[in-house]
Amino acid sequence: MEPMVTIFKYKGNDVETYVSNSPHTTLHRLELMSTEKDTSIKIYMTKHPKPGQLYPELPNDPRINIIGIGHTTVTVAWQPSPSALQYNSDIQYCLLINVKHNYKSLCAAEATLSTRVRMNDNKALSLFITTDLLKQSELILHSKVNNRMTSHAIHKESSWDVRHICIGTNTIYTIHSLLPNTQYYIDVFAINLLTNASAAYTGTFSKTLEEPIPSAKPLKDGEVALVNISGKGYQLYSFQSQGPNRRVQFTIQACAGDVWVQITRNGRRLVSEMVEDLRYFTLKGKPADTYIVHLQSMGTSRASTKVHVTSHFYRPLFPILPESLKIKSFNKLRTCDSITIAWLGTQERAKYCVYRKRLEKGHATKEIMNKDICSEPEARKKSEKVRCKTFHNLNLQRAVTTETIRGLESGTPYLFDVYLVGPTGIPIKYKSKVVSTRKEC
Structure with a gap:
């Protein structure tokens, strides 16, 4: 066998072609x-x-x-x-x-x-x-x-x-x-x-071209804006961070209807998701960055939401909320004229106000669907107020409180609401709960 002869060399990272012309089997x-x-x-x-x-x-x-x-x-x-x-x-x-x-x-x-x-x-x-x-x-x-x-x-x-x-x-x-x-x-x-x-x-x-900053209403640091959106419309808000702080926290609370939230900074999208209740978004940037908040209704009817933005983290808008904002009722403690409910509290001292409303039979679902979770307790009728009490527990596993509402009518559905009011005085509403009293006891 004849020794091998080098007939072609190539070094690189491109495309190379070599053609060998030989009349014999090689x-x-x-x-x-x-x-x-x-x-x-x-x-x-x-x-x-x-x-x-x-x-x-x-x-x-x-x-x-x-x-x-x-x-x-x-x-x-x-x-x-x-x-x-x-x-x-x-x-x-x-x-x-x-x-x-x-x-x-x-x-x-x-x-x-x-x-x-x-x-x-x-x-x-x-x-x-x-x-x-x-x-x-x-x-x-x-x-x-x-x-x-x-x-x-x-x-x-x-x-x-x-x-x-x-x-x-x-x-x-x-x-x-x-x-x-x-x-x-x-x-x-x-x-x-x-x-x-x-x-x-x-x-x-x-x-690509830099996205122009759209015409948007300004948000002030530390203030809460109530935004109403009609149909499938949208609203634009802008916020420019002040001072040396690099972090900015947005709090978005959907009050009525679902809201799609998109937050951009200097043209770059940072947040884009649906908000159904309450969400926090902590974003890190540079001083004097400009943020654009795009809020869009995802339904055909009116939607409303609360927007709060701050760069002062030593003044939180709300206390650290519990894992769940649901109200629970106890079937064994339900009587013909009383209902006992419970909810999770916070580690910080806060005030909780309980309200109840008598419902017509068959209207419970409609009442909850039309409920604005951002409504203030002051907007409720005085006759619906049960009472307010303060409560807290450093141990989150024990941060549970109950309330027994008496003097109710038998076989009647009631809507119960709990409002948490923290140091800033801004209320957070728990998810409404409908419970009926027993017909016979």
């Missing part, structure tokens, strides 16, 4: 070595090369042109591949959008986004190929793992950082749902669907 030894770290390699071999049908050809100008930029969109266009014009049904274009860098090849993108392929300890891989083994049709060999040939397909990422989109034969595309004021790197690959071979256009990058 044994080729292909040696691949990683020079930096674990890597993934895609190899294409054929005995009958057909120009234009293996790797798609790139146009004379392979650049990607930015033809439109918006706050959340970028529109790109490129010259068609000559291969796509000739073999239209076999060629398609795929885009890769990310926030880190461009890729020189689809193979490089696959290696980054797919599971890393680990080579041997010496980071070398050898393949022996004889021209007799190559069939008339083309053959693609992918990276070798544990002595098996495997193919790694690029996958979609669910995060905002990476996105992979295949669009067919179109040569213009608008990328949607991007973040404002963010730089994105954009790559376009022409892919031969028959061979899975691809060619990369010259990558580009673009920065």
Whole structure:
């Protein structure tokens, strides 16, 4: 056997092609070595090369042109591949959008986004190929793992950082749902669907426009704003942090109906979720940052919510609330003229006011649905007030208090409410509870 002769060398991280012209059956030894770290390699071999049908050809100008930029969109266009014009049904274009860098090849993108392929300890891989083994049709060999040939397909990422989109034969595309004021790197690959071979256009990058600050009502530090939203409308509020504090706390309390809350800072979204009762959002930024609070009703009827923002954490709006704001009743303690309820209290000394309301039979559900949980105790009728009492317990497991309401009518449903009033005087309403007295005792 004749000694091996080196006929070709290449070092790099791009695409390279070598053609060997030999009239005789020849044994080729292909040696691949990683020079930096674990890597993934895609190899294409054929005995009958057909120009234009293996790797798609790139146009004379392979650049990607930015033809439109918006706050959340970028529109790109490129010259068609000559291969796509000739073999239209076999060629398609795929885009890769990310926030880190461009890729020189689809193979490089696959290696980054797919599971890393680990080579041997010496980071070398050898393949022996004889021209007799190559069939008339083309053959693609992918990276070798544990002595098996495997193919790694690029996958979609669910995060905002990476996105992979295949669009067919179109040569213009608008990328949607991007973040404002963010730089994105954009790559376009022409892919031969028959061979899975691809060619990369010259990558580009673009920065989305900064989102303009909409007209919004200002929020004052430490004050509570009552916001009413009609139908499926929305309200915008702005807050600029003052002083050296880097943390800001928003308190959102849905009073009537469900509210979608979105908070952005300097154009970047920080919070986006539904609020059904009471939520705190503590955000860390820089002094003088501007926050925009977007409140939107999720129903068809009126919605209302309370909004409080502060950068003074030594003056909390509410005491530390218990895990549950539900009122519990005891069936064994329920009589024809009395009902006993219980609720969790706080570690801090607070006042609790109990109210009850007689309901008409069959109206309990409607009464709860129309209840505004942000209503002040002062808005209730004096006849509905049972009494107020102070209570606290440093041991949260024992921070439970009860109240027995007497003088009720037998077989009648009643609506019970409990208001917690902390040091600031702002009440927090527990979830309403409907309980009926016994018909017979």
